[in-house]
Amino acid sequence: MRAPRHDVADLGLAQAGVRRVEWAERAMPALRRIMERFAEQRPMEGLRIAACMHVTAETANLLRALRAGGAEVALAASNPVSTQDDTAAALVAEYGVMVHARSAMDAATYARNLVTVLERRPHLLLDDGCDLVNIAHLERPELLAETVGGCEQTTTGVLRLRRMSADGALKLPMVAVNDTATKRMFDNRYGTGQSTIDGIMRATNALLSGRTMVVAGFGYCGRGLAERARGMGARVIVTEVDPVKALDAVMQGYTVLPMEEAARAGDVFVTVTGNRDVIRAEHLALFKDGAVLANSGHFDVEIDLPALESLAVEVRREVRPQADEYVLADGRRVVLLAEGRLVNLGAAEGHPAAVMDMSFAVQALTVAWLAEHHGELAPGVLDVPAEIDAEVAALELAALGVHIDEMTPAQEDYLSSWRP
Structure with missing residues (x-):
């Protein structure tokens, strides 16, 4: 051919x-x-x-x-x-x-x-x-x-x-x-949840158990990521701008904080919001030494990358595959995964x-x-x-070899009629 x-x-x-x-x-x-x-x-x-x-x-x-x-x-x-x-x-x-x-x-x-x-x-x-x-x-x-x-x-x-x-x-x-x-159920929740963790693990080889992961955004993707991080033993903090989604996260047992507070506590940060500048200079200034930063939203605008570049006095490219280390003026290091692009595809499959x-x-x-x-x-x-x-x-x-029930004619009639 x-x-x-x-x-x-x-x-x-x-x-x-x-x-x-x-x-x-x-x-x-x-x-x-x-x-x-x-x-x-x-x-x-x-x-x-x-x-x-x-x-x-x-x-x-x-x-x-x-x-x-x-x-x-x-x-x-x-x-x-x-x-x-x-x-x-x-x-x-x-x-x-x-x-x-x-x-x-x-x-x-x-x-x-x-x-x-x-x-x-x-x-x-x-x-x-x-x-x-x-x-x-x-x-x-x-x-x-x-x-x-x-x-x-x-x-x-x-x-x-x-x-x-x-x-x-x-x-x-x-x-x-x-x-x-x-x-939304299969791809966004289960797919993004698992593949994002996969990308972080491949790029860092870090143990998530006992560490604090900050998940920015609690839509379907954020929910899936939070569930899987918690399942691996991480403490999970959620940040949100939507009160309904934030309430959902609270009712599921997650800690919900503004990013300014979460920035001080997190070891691993992942953005999954679909919006821009979710993590900005004022947040980066509060990060712990060695904080890992990743994005699993579609575009590379969720992290303010120009701000990260401007704060860094040194950039160590590829300290590991798909992991760049930014050294700040006070010696703190921020590790950016997959250039701030989709970490599940940039650092995994x-x-x-x-x-x-x-x-x-x-x-x-x-x-x-x-x-x-x-x-x-x-x-x-x-x-x-x-x-x-x-x-x-x-x-x-x-x-999957799964069989489910079918409605009887009487059940179909019941659901299609408003009469008692």
């Missing part, structure tokens, strides 16, 4: 990438069943899809499913530090995907790759953080002439899309894949494949639904149809 248009580090890595992709596929039974269905039904025949996603083995299996369904796919990376170069090579050489992604690429290359996949004049967009939608709307709107809709799979991206829609700027129907019950099976199964079925129904949809942010969420949950239960 002739390799499609691409910009990857080394096509010679393709066979290593195939092994990685096939290993992930073993833990993705729901997506595999959908891939088989797509190969038979070809619901996306002739459609061009532009994707901005993490270039990982799990993503590769989603794109394989879309290719099986008849789509032409062009992929750019959604984060410079998460690209697996062997997976990128396999996608090009073995699976026929146009990939423009290299590990540790600079910001200019990242932006250029987004434009490159948009130049395919896609019918559908798959976005991870809203960067693809943003650059298309603000810089190259002419490339959306044939685009009929798309999906967004992150909390940060959905927030951006809702702001665009409220301002009347969003020109497409975009489905908020992130907001499904299965995605992201979510386990079993987690992404559910998220990408929802995404695959949503793409097929968009292919069929886009003519009926108006611009704005849309929910995933409830039947897709339920179908994916049923597929996962079947893969």
Whole structure:
């Protein structure tokens, strides 16, 4: 097979990438069943899809499913530090995907790759953080002439899309894949919780038991992280700006403090808020010597990195892989993981494949639904149809060998009637 248009580090890595992709596929039974269905039904025949996603083995299996369904796919990376170069090579050489992604690429290359996949004049967009939608709307709107809709799979991206829609700027129907019950439960809570701990452990080899972890943000991701940190014996402090989420954390037994107070107590700090400047200069000035600082929000703006640079009198790069040590004027050291980018992908491998099976199964079925129904949809942010969420949950239960009850006709009648 002739390799499609691409910009990857080394096509010679393709066979290593195939092994990685096939290993992930073993833990993705729901997506595999959908891939088989797509190969038979070809619901996306002739459609061009532009994707901005993490270039990982799990993503590769989603794109394989879309290719099986008849789509032409062009992929750019959604984060410079998460690209697996062997997976990128396999996608090009073995699976026929146009990939423009290299590990540790600079910001200019990242932006250029987004434009490159948009130049395919896609019918559908798959976005991870809203960067693809943003650059298309603000810089190259002419490339959306044939685009009929798309999906967004992150909390940060959905927030951006809702702001665009409220301002009347969003020109497409975009489905908020992130907001499904299965995605929030499985991916955000269990996936981010485990993979963030994984990234911290790989980068530091630190014992969490007996140490204090500060979790900034108590959304689904923060809850999952707090649960797993507590399960490993850490004392957990939560910081929040939302009183309802803060109350939830209190009722679950966590200590809730303002960041100014938490900064004095923490040994490990992780931001998972989706907002910027959560940890700032005034907080960094209070850190203990040796404090570990990480981010598991989508963009690298949650930690005020310029402030950290300005406070440091010395920066010791790579004291361990994906760990940089900043020495402050009084000798205190702050260890920043994965350059302040997503620690679970920068210092580890992201979510386990079993987690992404559910998220990408929802995404695959949503793409097929968009292919069929886009003519009926108006611009704005849309929910995933409830039947897709339920179908994916049923597929996962079947893969786990779990059986559940079904309602009797009398129970269905009872719930559908208001009469006693």
